[in-house]
Amino acid sequence: MGTIRLQNLHKSFDDVTILKDINLDIKDGEFVVFVGPSGCGKSTLLRQISGLDKPSSGNIVIDEKDVTEISAAERGLAMVFQSYALYPHMSVRQNLAFGLENKKMPKAEIDRRIADVAQMLEIEPLLKRRPGQLSGGQRQRVAIGRAIVREPTAFLLDEPLSNLDAELRVSMRAELVALHDRLKSTMIYVTHDQVEAMTMADRIVVMRDGEIIQVATPMELFDQPVNLFVAKFIGAPNMNFLNLAQAAAILAGQQPPVGTVTVGIRPQHLAIADSGLQVTAKIVESLGTETVLHSELDSSTKVLVTFPCHLQIQKGEQLTLNANISDMHFFNAEGLRLEPSIAYLKEQAS
Amino acid sequence: MNIASFLTARRGKSRWDWTDYFTFSWLGFGLIIMFGPAVWLTLSSFKSPAQLSEFPPTVLPYVAQTVEVEVRGQKKQLPLYEVKLDTGEIKVLAELRRIGIISKLVDPADPETTYKVNIKQRTPVREIGLATENYTKPLKDFNFGQFLYNSVFVTVFATLITLVTNSMAAFALSKYQFRGRNGVLLVVIGTLMIPISVIIVPLYSVISSVGLLNSLWGVILPTVATPTGVFLLRQYMLTIPDELLEAARMDDASEWQIYWRIVLPLTAPALAVLAIFSVVWRWNDFLWPLIVLGRKELFTLQVGLNTFAGELNVQWHFILAMTVASMIPVVIVFVFLQRYITTGIAGSGVK
Numbered sequence: 100m101g102t103i104r105l106q107n108l109h110k111s112f113d114d115v116t117i118l119k120d121i122n123l124d125i126k127d128g129e130f131v132v133f134v135g136p137s138g139c140g141k142s143t144l145l146r147q148i149s150g151l152d153k154p155s156s157g158n159i160v161i162d163e164k165d166v167t168e169i170s171a172a173e174r175g176l177a178m179v180f181q182s183y184a185l186y187p188h189m190s191v192r193q194n195l196a197f198g199l200e201n202k203k204m205p206k207a208e209i210d211r212r213i214a215d216v217a218q219m220l221e222i223e224p225l226l227k228r229r230p231g232q233l234s235g236g237q238r239q240r241v242a243i244g245r246a247i248v249r250e251p252t253a254f255l256l257d258e259p260l261s262n263l264d265a266e267l268r269v270s271m272r273a274e275l276v277a278l279h280d281r282l283k284s285t286m287i288y289v290t291h292d293q294v295e296a297m298t299m300a301d302r303i304v305v306m307r308d309g310e311i312i313q314v315a316t317p318m319e320l321f322d323q324p325v326n327l328f329v330a331k332f333i334g335a336p337n338m339n340f341l342n343l344a345q346a347a348a349i350l351a352g353q354q355p356p357v358g359t360v361t362v363g364i365r366p367q368h369l370a371i372a373d374s375g376l377q378v379t380a381k382i383v384e385s386l387g388t389e390t391v392l393h394s395e396l397d398s399s400t401k402v403l404v405t406f407p408c409h410l411q412i413q414k415g416e417q418l419t420l421n422a423n424i425s426d427m428h429f430f431n432a433e434g435l436r437l438e439p440s441i442a443y444l445k446e447q448a449s
Numbered sequence: 450m451n452i453a454s455f456l457t458a459r460r461g462k463s464r465w466d467w468t469d470y471f472t473f474s475w476l477g478f479g480l481i482i483m484f485g486p487a488v489w490l491t492l493s494s495f496k497s498p499a500q501l502s503e504f505p506p507t508v509l510p511y512v513a514q515t516v517e518v519e520v521r522g523q524k525k526q527l528p529l530y531e532v533k534l535d536t537g538e539i540k541v542l543a544e545l546r547r548i549g550i551i552s553k554l555v556d557p558a559d560p561e562t563t564y565k566v567n568i569k570q571r572t573p574v575r576e577i578g579l580a581t582e583n584y585t586k587p588l589k590d591f592n593f594g595q596f597l598y599n600s601v602f603v604t605v606f607a608t609l610i611t612l613v614t615n616s617m618a619a620f621a622l623s624k625y626q627f628r629g630r631n632g633v634l635l636v637v638i639g640t641l642m643i644p645i646s647v648i649i650v651p652l653y654s655v656i657s658s659v660g661l662l663n664s665l666w667g668v669i670l671p672t673v674a675t676p677t678g679v680f681l682l683r684q685y686m687l688t689i690p691d692e693l694l695e696a697a698r699m700d701d702a703s704e705w706q707i708y709w710r711i712v713l714p715l716t717a718p719a720l721a722v723l724a725i726f727s728v729v730w731r732w733n734d735f736l737w738p739l740i741v742l743g744r745k746e747l748f749t750l751q752v753g754l755n756t757f758a759g760e761l762n763v764q765w766h767f768i769l770a771m772t773v774a775s776m777i778p779v780v781i782v783f784v785f786l787q788r789y790i791t792t793g794i795a796g797s798g799v800k
Contacts, residue, residue, distance in 0.1 A: 182690065
């Protein structure tokens with residue numbers, strides 16, 4: 100019903116390659132988030148799927164039908180743009196009806212769909228107004244409504260929350276997840292905010308420089324990042340990386356997997372202990388519910404620690420930090436993840 | 450704030466500040482310079498020919514009073530004058546005739562008594578009145594109604610066609626990427642550098658061979674593709690976000706519907722500007738209609754005014770009246786469309 104498959108997609112513009120060999124399978128009803136730093140190609144990929152741009156090579160298959168050569172309108176998708184792209188000279192009702200009128204739908208059907216969506220998104224009192232008279236959150240709901248009335252195979256959302264203020268963003272996040280649960284349609288969501296990705300996605304597609312780095316559920320990404328880039332990108336504050344020599348103190352004689360060059364440890368997994376890393380506190384951020392400590396191991400290595408409570412730490416104070424080896428991530432010389440061997444894990448268990 | 454307080458606003462509160470003096474005198478000066486000629490034109494258009502050739506000229510139009518007097522069995526309308534007689538008495542008399550500097554006058558109450566008086570001793574009795582026959586005569590007798598109709602026809606259709614064709618060209622040049630787009634744009638704007646006198650002769654041959662000579666469409670069609678209009682609309686359309694067009698494409702809109710239902714309504718302020726330009730150009734256009742039109746029934750207002758002046762040895766009162774008549778539609782259009790530009794279209798749907 101809403102399955103999308105991308106096969107060997109390439110997109111290059113003149114000599115610049117924007118997308119390299121993208122392969123992806125999206126299941127029906129899945130909420131997939133494309134996440135990555137600016138310029139990684141996630142919006143480009145979304146536009147390829149929508150049909151607004153054509154790939155240089157490769158196929159896009161929607162519901163087992165190859166749609167690579169089919170125009171945007173006929174793919175049966177609906178897109179919510181970052182800037183909403185509402186027609187400023189039309190009322191909200193006309194904005195919602197525009198696409199349906201172009202499809203020559205009977206008027207009764209159009210009215211019914213608009214009434215349903217207006218009730219669902221609570222925009223009934225806004226139907227006669229123009230977009231210029233609406234607030235940001237209202238415009239966003241109208242933009243989503245415009246997508247919903249089309250009853251598409253899948254929804255494509257291009258950073259829809261980035262123009263909202265922080266508080267509204269949190270509530271809209273929850274509303275979008277609720278909407279997804281209700282509509283049960285496939286949704287492809289593009290964002291650069293990994294918090295949105297982690298909270299909303301069924302699966303996350305991490306992209307960088309036009310390539311897919313990892314596709315996994317949020318917790319899999321958090322616990323088992325496939326390389327240094329993903330490990331650093333997911334989770335805030337960022338993961339700490341130590342070389343073997345520096346990590347010796349917290350490894351305490353235990354052997355890391357063979358080939359380990361970098362050891363990663365999340366700020367949440369470090370705790371004050373009797374033995375371990377010797378760090379000097381530099382900046383203490385008190386957030387009320389937690390404390391973020393910026394400390395220095397030596398002149399070139401910073402270590403961030405997050406404590407789930409309020410701690411009084413003096414600037415310049417010497418602290419000792421330690422962590423469980425099961426919370427540590429090991430990466431080889433190419434930056435790829437190393438899984439500890441089964442024997443090693445068994446040894447740790449005992 | 451109401452008009453009265455706006456017009457009398459001053460910087461100084463109780464006394465006049467020097468900036469107030471300066472501002473008011475500057476504004477007053479500008480008002481006289483800008484409006485003076487137009488007011489003079491309008492007032493003069495209501496004067497009779499005799500009044501126009503009077504010296505010193507009067508500001509307001511006057512109509513000479515006349516009275517019907519029976520002289521030697523004949524009833525005549527004679528102009529009234531206030532006469533200072535040699536006795537020092539001032540009487541209101543009707544002038545029978547004037548020979549040289551001696552004027553022969555009669556008393557309307559007593560037509561048999563005549564007075565002979567130097568013209569310096571008489572002043573015409575007159576009141577402020579409008580010589581409206583300056584307007585009505587050309588319209589009735591001299592085909593000006595037809596000229597007016599032709600001008601309106603040419604202006605309305607030329608403006609409509611200009612708006613449609615220029616906006617289509619501007620849409621293509623602003624919203625579509627194609628090879629040679631910049632070249633086309635340069636060529637279009639380059640034609641602005643060609644003076645009309647260079648292309649008049651070839652254009653005439655083209656119009657003649659197509660068979661549009663001596664027809665109003667021959668006046669309209671060659672002038673509808675204006676590079677200024679294309680450029681103006683293109684620059685405005687560039688400010689319409691591309692995302693609106695993409696959203697429309699996702700909404701099953703054909704390219705024509707995108708043009709007609711999305712881009713064109715959003716370009717309305719620029720279209721209003723182009724409409725004003727077009728109306729003013731077409732209405733005042735003289736050279737091209739003069740060349741194309743041979744038959745008198747087809748003349749536009751400007752051409753008509755011109756030939757009118759030549760044929761009948763400059764009847765100023767008719768020319769003045771018809772000039773004012775030809776100004777009125779342009780002023781109305783401008784006033785109407787200017788409001789449209791300044792209010793603009795409400796809001797925007799895109800951040």
